[in-house]
Amino acid sequence: MIRIMPGSFDSISRVASTSLTDVIALHVPIVVGRRASAIIDTGVKPMFTQLRALADDAGIGRAGTPGGLQWILHTHSHHDHIGCNAQMQDAFGSLIAGPGYYAAWHEDFEQHYHEFARSCPDLVPDTPELRAEVLDILDQPRPLDVHLSPGDVIDLGGGVQLEAIDARGHMLAELAYLERSTATLFLGDAITGLDWPIFHSHLDVAAYRATLDRLEALMPARKVTAVQAAHYGRMTPAETLALIERARVYIDDVEAGVLxxxxxxxxxxxxxxxxxxxxxxxxxxxxxxxxxxxxxxxxxxxxxxxxxxxxxxxxxx
Ligand SMILES: [Zn+2]
CATH class of the missing domain: 1.10.10 (Arc Repressor Mutant, subunit A)
Known part of the structure; x- marks a missing residue:
């Protein structure tokens, strides 16, 4: 059951929060600049009313108006991160941007379903329940308008800039975004859920380890002040570094289990x-x-x- 939770805000961002299950929360931030705003992922289909209210409360209008929602910026293309794309694009006229590697998952939900849930079709049967789990939280397919790569910068005006950081591992392509004026780091699932009843999963072990190293180094190098993560919410740099260490232990535990x-x-x-x-x-x-x-x-x-x-x-x- 998806439950709505109270939102939060700071000087440059506002966050809508939901719980996907008893133990899995989902947080969707909107970063507000003077010229434009950006929502980082769009959560799941039932969040639309909440996301729209968050934008309305912040005075964020359509793309093209001052501070309007010009961008839907994706960390990655999983179903629980792109679920309101059509509703948000229709409401705000936003451009959809993210890693190009999974562009097809945005355009063809049948392909999204099979590549995500049935990469080993012999072991995972195609059932109505599985289809519902993957597809019911998505609204409508919308193509990526812009393909982003690490190093790309989205300038929202007034000094608010989002720099794309390589965060692969959970998926084969994923980005994090560093907001430069406040040194706030926005993560999707770059650090995966470690204590869930399911394995949150990672698809490239070496890339996941490298991303943890990269984020650990980034924290002092870019003087990160706060981290906002999709399933963990807001964390201090110290909490994030501790979580990174726990993620390393978790990867080692999974590897030991496989061996x-x-x-x-x-x-x-x-x-x-x-x-x-x-x-x-x-x-x-x-x-x-x-x-x-x-x-x-x-x-x-x-x-x-x-x-x-x-x-x-x-x-x-
Ligand atoms: Zn994910």
């Missing part, structure tokens, strides 16, 4: 590793965990620690 499954028999199937890691770490056995386990097997293979035999069996080297 332990590989050590349990001479050859192990992807399905066995998936089931075993979910059981040993006490998480729901579902598609995100499968995607993550595959990423870890690919990472171990690239490091020469395991080998793929045939289509989907693995053995330690």
């Amino acid at each position: 332990s499954e590989l050590a349990g028999a001479r050859r192990v199937s992807l399905e066995q590793v998936w089931t075993g890691v979910c059981t040993s770490m006490g998480r729901v056995r579902e598609f995100r965990a499968l995607n993550m386990v595959r990423a870890h097997l690919a990472d171990l293979e690239a490091r020469g620690l395991c080998r793929l035999i045939g289509r989907s069996e693995y053995e330690l080297r």
Whole structure:
């Protein structure tokens, strides 16, 4: 059940908050400049009324008006981050911008569903329940108008500028945004949920580790004053650094879980590793965990620690 929570604001941003489940919150910030404003991701479909009210309360009008909502800026293209794109674009005339790698997920929700939830179609059947879980929180497909890359800067006027930072790992392409005038760092899922009943998942283990290193270095280098993350809300730099450290331990734990499954028999199937890691770490056995386990097997293979035999069996080297 999606529950609306009270919003919050500071000098340059306003945040709408919702809870997706009992333990998973979702926070959607709007960054306000003198010339234009930007919403960072658009949450889930039922948030539209709340997002619209947040903009109205802040006096944010249509794109093209002073301070208007010129931009929908995406950190990444998961369904719970693009769910109000059509409603927001229709209401405000905003441009939709984000990493180009997943452009198709914005235009074709059938492709979004299959590539996200059914990357191993033999192991994850196409069911009405799974379709509903992925698709029901999306409004309508809207293409990306602008493809963004790390280093790109969106200037909102009055000194408010959002600089795109590489934050890959959770997905194969993801951005964070550093607001330069206040040194506020906006994250999507660059640091994943670590304590959820499901594995939030990451798709590139080495890239996830590199992103954690990059964010850790960025904090003092750019004198970051606050961090606003999609599922964690507002954090101090110290809280963020502690979370980064916890994320490293979590990645190591998942890797140890995968290695332990590989050590349990001479050859192990992807399905066995998936089931075993979910059981040993006490998480729901579902598609995100499968995607993550595959990423870890690919990472171990690239490091020469395991080998793929045939289509989907693995053995330690
Ligand atoms: Zn995500």
